[in-house]
Amino acid sequence: MHFSPESLEAFLQAVETGSFSAAARKLRKSQSTISNAIANLEADLGITLFDRSSRQPVLTSQGHRVLPYVQSIIAASERLDEVSVRLAGNIEPRLSFVLSDVWQTAHHESILKRFSGKFPDIEFECLIAEDEDVIDLIQSGRAHVGVLRVQERYPVDVTVARLQVGAEMSIFLHRQHELAQLPAVELDQLHTVRQLCLKTYKDPTRQTGGGPAWSSPSLLMLLEMAEQGFGWGILPRWLVQQFGHNVLKELPVAGWPQRIDVDVMWSNKVPPGAAGRWMIDQLRAQQA
Template identity: 85%
Template sequence: MNYSPESLEAFLQAVETGSFSAAARKLKKSQSTVSSAIANLEADLGVTLFDRQSRQPALTEQGKHVLPYIQSIVAASERLNEVSVRLAGNVEPRLSFVLSDVWQTTHHESILQRFSQRFPDIEFECLIAEDEDVIDLIQIGRAHVGVLRVQPRYPLDVTVARLQVGAEMAIFIHRQHELAHLPMVEMDTLQTVRQLSLSTFTDPMRNKSGGPMWSSPSLLMLLEMAEQGFGWGILPRWLVEQFGHDVLQELPVAGWPQRIDVDVLWSNKTPPGPAGRWMIDQLRAQN
């Protein structure tokens, strides 16, 4: 029995987003088209996938049982697309790479040197973004390959792989601030001082301390704010060591520093060409 890719995709998006209307918006289709695609899939399978009695459709027990099989089918299709790209050998004329400042510069410098030698005629662009903004740039096709710290959830239209090299984040403040001289700093004390917080364009409300806050979508900008004595921030250790001008002090806070895992991701709807795949393979092989 053949199942249309559209019906499988509509089903998975409805599961991820929690409603047919949200799935339609994500797929840029009408709600009736998504509803019909799911109804056709139910007819093909001979089971009811969603309970439509409540305000939002909920997976039936049959739907829960079918879900991992459909996920496997879609994943296999995505892998087939990647193999076909590799076999075709048609190198893309341009590659956009979006990178998080969480990841140390030295990790990708050697890869870019080899990339320049292997693909000398490709137009290359490197963007800087964090967290949800990296995902958004991949989804809208503005970037082809992205590196970011691990996120709790990823949308269905991106493929993600864990990198072997992570990062360390710590809490920093100007050396002349009174907190810099304490043997231990409590989180309650930190909340009375301005936090320099990362805020992405996609999710601007990221104040997790509950106290006063200045924000920026750039970790490098937050570093500069901390250097000016405007408050404390959670920053990559490597960034402070390389660009902090020796004016910041790492604060002794329980649970910090923290090791951050890093992922590479790309679109499974429009997968990268051979140059992008080479970049992904090099990133994953680095240790």
């Protein structure tokens, strides 16, 4: 039996977002189109996927049984798309790459040098963003390939792969501050000092540590704020070492520094072309 990709995608998005209306917004379609697509899938399968008796649709026991199979079908379709791109060798005219400052510059500089030699005629763009903003840029089609710190959950319309090279984050404060003179610093002590925290454009409501806070969507901007003595921040160690002008001190706080895993991400709705796939392969192959 043939199941339409639209129906399968509508089902997955409804599960991911929790409602038909949210799935419609995500897929840029009308709610009736999503409802009809899911109804058609239910008719084809001969089962009920969602209980519609409450305000929001609830996945039935049959829906839970079907879900992993639908996920497998979509994943296989995405792998087929990737194989076809590799075999066809079609090179896109433009590649947009969005990068997190969590990831050390040296890791991607060598890749860009090889990219320049292999794809000399491609228009290349490099953007800087963090967390939810990276996801948003990939989902909207503004960027084709992204590198970001690992997130707890990802939307169903993107594919991610873990990179072998991660990062280390630690807590930094201007070395002239009184807390920077202590042999050990407690988190409660930090709450009395302004925190310089990351807040993305996509999620400006992210909570801080509980004390006064300044925020920015850029880790580099937070670094500059810390250098000016405006407060403490959780920053990549490499960023401070390379651009910190030796005015910050890494605070001796229990549990820090912390290792951060990093993912490469791309859209499975509009997968990258040959150049984008080459970039992904190089990122995944890079050793620490």
